[in-house]
Amino acid sequence: MLLSHLLRLFKFGLVGLLGMLLDFGITYSLKEKLRVNRFVANAAGFSVAVVFNFFGNRAWTFASEAPNVEGQLLRFVGVSLIGLLLNTGIVYFFNHRNVNFYLSKALAIVLVFFWNYAANSWFTFSG
Template sequence: MNLLLRILKFGLTGLLGMAIDFGATWLFKEKIKINKYVANAIGFTLAVTNNYFINRIWTFQSKNPHLGTEFSKFLFVSLVGLALNTYIIYLFHQRKNGTNFYIAKFFAIAIVFVWNFLANWLFTFR
């Protein structure tokens, strides 16, 4: 499959994941009043689960019969991404003169996108 098409599919899947992530984060932070970093982790986790299945089937067209192993790899990549995501939000929101939480989150998602694509392409779904 053409690399550009694969990146586009990964990006579209990521947009859906971002909608799930932002929606869940907003719900848990603003309405349920959970700590913003915990809310961020919940949103991220829901998006990761959704993104695994879409990327497995549509983006990378994986035929790997070992779903558990493959999902574990995807989860590992995602957890590293979550750590990066949370650190970037902390850095921008807490340390950089209080950048708006959601703007900081947007920057974090953009940076982590690059990590997630490369790691999943070269490690999870190779």
């Protein structure tokens, strides 16, 4: 049982890593190559990564066959947006206590990863 949870956590992390690479690639391409506004490029990269992560986690990590894909997607997006707010708050908290910005961001990524995993396990893909 513990091994299956660890394997699922690993899969969740791998899907998230691929989503992060997709996010960065899209953001970079839009901003640097097409000269799209950086915030628009960032939002586009984040949005595509969330959709990619949803389908990757639905199919591979959680092997969900629930018929209500739209409901799961809405829950996943909600969890992701809460994760984004948590990430921003954690970065703000540590950075305003003179912790290096990138160290603050790394701490936020680790903490929010566990939030996202737990929330999606219990809320998005529980059934």
